[in-house]
Amino acid sequence: MIEVRNLTKWYGTTLAVDSISFRISAGSVVGFLGPNGAGKTTTLRMLTCFLPATGGTARVDGLDVFSQSVAVRKRVGYMPENVPLYPEMRVREYLNFRAALRGIGRRERRSAIDRAGERCWLNRPEDVMSRRIDQLSRGYRQRVGLADCLLHDPPVLVLDEPTIGLDPGQVREMRNLIRDLGENRTVILSSHILAEVEQVCSELIVISGGRIVATGNPAELRRRVTGPSSLIVELKGAEPEEMAKALAGIDGVLETVPAQAGNWTRLTVKAKENADLRSEVAALAAAKGYQLRELRREVGSLEDFFVQITYRQTLREEAAS
Amino acid sequence: MTGGKAIAMRKVLTLARRELSAYFFSPMAYVIATLFLGFVGLIFLLGMKIPFLRIELDPVFRSGAESTLRPLFEVLAYGLVVVVPLLTMRLVAEEFRSGTIETLMTAPVTDAEVIAGKFLGTLVLYLALLATTLVYFLLVVIFGQPDYGVAVMGYLGMVLLGAAYISVGLFASTLTGHQLVAGLVGIAILSVSTAGIYLLALLVPPEHAPAVARFNLISYFGDFAKGIFDVRGAVFFVTVTAFFLFISTKVLESRRWR
Numbered sequence: 001m002i003e004v005r006n007l008t009k010w011y012g013t014t015l016a017v018d019s020i021s022f023r024i025s026a027g028s029v030v031g032f033l034g035p036n037g038a039g040k041t042t043t044l045r046m047l048t049c050f051l052p053a054t055g056g057t058a059r060v061d062g063l064d065v066f067s068q069s070v071a072v073r074k075r076v077g078y079m080p081e082n083v084p085l086y087p088e089m090r091v092r093e094y095l096n097f098r099a100a101l102r103g104i105g106r107r108e109r110r111s112a113i114d115r116a117g118e119r120c121w122l123n124r125p126e127d128v129m130s131r132r133i134d135q136l137s138r139g140y141r142q143r144v145g146l147a148d149c150l151l152h153d154p155p156v157l158v159l160d161e162p163t164i165g166l167d168p169g170q171v172r173e174m175r176n177l178i179r180d181l182g183e184n185r186t187v188i189l190s191s192h193i194l195a196e197v198e199q200v201c202s203e204l205i206v207i208s209g210g211r212i213v214a215t216g217n218p219a220e221l222r223r224r225v226t227g228p229s230s231l232i233v234e235l236k237g238a239e240p241e242e243m244a245k246a247l248a249g250i251d252g253v254l255e256t257v258p259a260q261a262g263n264w265t266r267l268t269v270k271a272k273e274n275a276d277l278r279s280e281v282a283a284l285a286a287a288k289g290y291q292l293r294e295l296r297r298e299v300g301s302l303e304d305f306f307v308q309i310t311y312r313q314t315l316r317e318e319a320a321s
Numbered sequence: 322m323t324g325g326k327a328i329a330m331r332k333v334l335t336l337a338r339r340e341l342s343a344y345f346f347s348p349m350a351y352v353i354a355t356l357f358l359g360f361v362g363l364i365f366l367l368g369m370k371i372p373f374l375r376i377e378l379d380p381v382f383r384s385g386a387e388s389t390l391r392p393l394f395e396v397l398a399y400g401l402v403v404v405v406p407l408l409t410m411r412l413v414a415e416e417f418r419s420g421t422i423e424t425l426m427t428a429p430v431t432d433a434e435v436i437a438g439k440f441l442g443t444l445v446l447y448l449a450l451l452a453t454t455l456v457y458f459l460l461v462v463i464f465g466q467p468d469y470g471v472a473v474m475g476y477l478g479m480v481l482l483g484a485a486y487i488s489v490g491l492f493a494s495t496l497t498g499h500q501l502v503a504g505l506v507g508i509a510i511l512s513v514s515t516a517g518i519y520l521l522a523l524l525v526p527p528e529h530a531p532a533v534a535r536f537n538l539i540s541y542f543g544d545f546a547k548g549i550f551d552v553r554g555a556v557f558f559v560t561v562t563a564f565f566l567f568i569s570t571k572v573l574e575s576r577r578w579r
Contacts, residue, residue, distance in 0.1 A: 048427045051577060073429040080427075084420035086339075088346035100335040101428045103328055148424070 001026040001156060001186045002047065006056035009042050009210075016042045018210035019056060024203075026155070029182035031197030032190040033306065034207035040190040041081060043207070044160050047188070048078040060156055074102070077149025081160040083141055087134035091122060091144055094133060095151060102152045116147040120177065139170040146177065157181060159189040163196055175200050194306050206306065230298045231269040233281055237290035240265040246288060250280050264293065332430050336438020337445065340412070344446050353407050357400075357450055364396050365457050389467055390458055391546045394475050397454075398539045401486055402515055406507025408446065409490030410500045412439045413573065417498040432573045436566055440491055447483045451476070471548030478545025481558035485538070486511060488565035495572040514538045 002024040009017040017039040024030050034040050045051040047058055049069040058065045060072045086094060092113060099109045120143040122128050128140050136144065142162065149157055162178065163171045178200050181187060191197045197204060198218045206214040206221075214221060235243050240258040247256045247269055255270040271277050278295055285292040344350040367380050416422040425435060461467050493507035494500075515538045522534040534540055541558065544551035 045423070050423055050427050070429045070431065073427055076427070078424070078427045080420065080423040082420060084422075084424055086343065086421060087419075088343060089339075093342075097335065097339050098424075098428065101332060101430055103332070103429065145424075 001061060002188070003059045004043075004047070004056070005058070007043065007046060007053050007058055008055035009039070009046060009051065010054045016210055017046070017053075020207070020210070020212050021056075022205055022212060022215065024186060024188065026186050027182075027184070028203055029178070029187045029189070029201045031201035031204045032188055032207065033192070033194060033197055033204055034190075035192055038192075038207045039210040040192075040207060041160055044078075044158050044188065044190060048076055048158050049073050050078075074152065075154050076156045076158055077152070077154040078158045079145045079149050079160065079162060081164065083145035085133045085141060085144060088132065090130055090132055091117075091136070092129045094144065095147060098148045099151045104152060112151050112153075113147075116150040119150055119181075120144070120147040121173075122147055138165050139167070139173075142166060142170070142174065146174075150181070155185055157185055157187045157189075159187065161191060162189055163191070163193075171196065230271065231277060231281060232294060232296045232298060233267045233269055233285075233292070234261060234264045234294035235267065235285060235290045235292055236264050237288070240267075243267065243288075243290060246284060247281065250277060250284060252277055252280075266294075329431075329434055332434050333438045333441060336430070336435060337441035340439050340442025341445055344408070344442070347411070349407070349411070350446070353404055354450060357404055358453055360400055361393065361397065361454055361457070364393055389471050390454065390461065390475055391471070393454070393457065394479055394542075394546050395539075397479070398482055398542055399516060401483065402511040403508055405447070405483065405486040406490040406493060406504050406511065409443055409487055409507060410494055410504035412443065412491055413494040413569075414497055414500045414503040417576070418500070426577065433570045436491065436495075436570045436573060440487060440566055443487050443491070444484060447487060448480065451479055451483065468548060474545045474548045474550055477550075478542045478554070481545070481555060481562075482539070482542050485558045485561040485565075488562040488569070492565045492569045492572070495569045495576070511538070 002022075004023070005021050006019045007017060007021070008015075008019050020039075020043065032040050032044070042051065046053045047060065047065060049065050049072055052066055061075050063072050063075070065072050086097075089097070095113045095116065096109060099112055100106075104112055117123055117129055122140070122143055128136060128144075133141065133144065142165075146159070146162070149159075159178070163174050166174060175196065178187060178189060182200070189197065189200070201218070203217050204215065204221060205212055233247070237243075238246075240260070243265055244256040244258040244267060247253060247267060252272050252275045253269055254272060257268045257270075259266045259268070269277070269281065276297060278297055281295060282292065284290075365380065413422075416425060426432070458467070458472060489510050490503075490507040493510065494503040496506060497503050514536070518533060518537040519539075522530045522537070525533050538561075541551065541554035544554055
């Protein structure tokens with residue numbers, strides 16, 4: 001559905017997107033992930049024909065975004081970051097204007113607007129269709145922006161930071177909506193918050209410093225999290241230092257850090273990569289007669305992975321310059 | 322091909338309609354309309370006297386005068402140098418400032434359609450403002466025997482001149498994301514090419530004055546005001562309008578390229 005090859009964008013002498021390539025198959029929900037300033041918005045703007053690329057090509061549904069720009073725009077619904085709208089217009093009036101711009105005939109326009117409005121809950125819990133846009137809350141504005149993208153029922157949706165600025169309840173709503181919409185569409189959404197994309201997307205593209213640093217589904221990426229695994233252990237029955245020393249004696253343990261948790265001692269046990277020492281720790285506690293109330297293995301989160309790879313990218317760049 | 326043209330035209334009209342309705346929602350349009358009407362009424366009743374610029378204008382509405390709106394139009398031509406850029410300054414600048422340019426330009430519309438729609442929307446508003454002067458013409462009809470041909474040519478000249486001014490103002494608006502800057506640039510371009518040249522003609526040696534005065538944008542309007550259809554003038558205004566609309570489109574395109 002979307003094919004990007006060596007896409008590059010220079011802003012003057014600044015390289016914003018550095019020769020990225022990826023493919024997105026029809027019907028998938030893809031998360032475009034990266035820290036602020038990584039080149040996400042620039043890439044999305046090139047895909048939606050807002051910005052021309054400096055180099056490389058991008059195709060949507062087999063159509064080139066540069067030479068067949070108007071045809072591509074007809075197939076894409078794009079919601080820019082911060083959802084710019086005309087504040088003085090009423091919601092229905094705005095959607096009507098957008099539908100007309102997209103060439104939807106007068107007769108079909110009404111039903112298209114109602115359908116999109118219903119889809120994005122613009123009529124419940126309260127009907128905002130006849131309200132002025134500048135009187136709407138952030139959450140409703142975001143939904144108006146999304147409804148606008150759906151008017152022409154496009155096969156591709158591009159959403160730039162769709163949940164930014166929403167409260168947790170609205171974030172959940174938006175997430176559910178995107179998941180629904182992804183059932184019969186190709187959706188690309190960008191975010192710098194991992195937890196969000198992780199729950200909605202079937203695939204992730206991690207971008208940093210204008211380059212793709214990782215791709216794959218969330219589970220795959222999680223498996224690639226490297227670094228020492230650690231155990232959280234809560235014990236009682238001896239002096240903290242003594243227990244720490246005892247745990248440090250287990251083969252494979254690199255470091256133990258004791259901390260006080262009420263009258264229990266909470267120990268963080270760092271072990272070698274991918275080691276699972278839970279049974280050894282339990283056996284030790286039983287042998288020494290310690291009371292054990294918690295024993296948990298911490299696996300690297302996708303968040304860790306994200307920070308790791310993007311941070312590494314930054315270090316590499318600093319070393320290069 | 323004709324189908325494509327019809328669709329393009331419909332999009333231009335959609336854009337023009339939105340632009341026009343946006344004017345009626347902004348207080349700016351009302352302030353400008355009030356100033357415009359006040360200014361026109363004042364000239365009509367009291368005339369104008371600015372000794373420094375050697376402007377001395379009798380009131381239009383007095384006994385024994387030629388029954389025509391010509392003096393009114395001639396002053397208005399200078400007044401619009403300020404009024405039109407104030408109307409056009411938000412057209413594109415505001416889209417860039419608020420970011421709506423992104424939703425606009427990712428809809429299936431071309432840069433040329435956007436510029437044409439904005440131009441047309443403003444032109445309609447301008448025609449509405451101009452139509453308010455018909456009240457004064459009506460008074461002239463009631464109390465005098467006007468030459469209708471002169472009136473028609475006068476209005477035609479005002480429309481052509483206004484279209485040229487709007488295209489210049491629209492061009493200024495594509496240059497920046499700040500409305501005020503766009504307004505000032507528009508006023509600057511227009512006043513240099515009208516009042517600026519008028520003043521220059523006063524300063525140069527008298528034998529060069531007519532040559533200098535020819536560069537005044539408004540000089541092409543003079544014949545229309547007298548009731549003559551000036552083909553050269555019409556071609557000139559249409560060319561200026563087309564040129565500025567064209568470079569506005571190019572600037573809009575190139576701003577996205579950066």
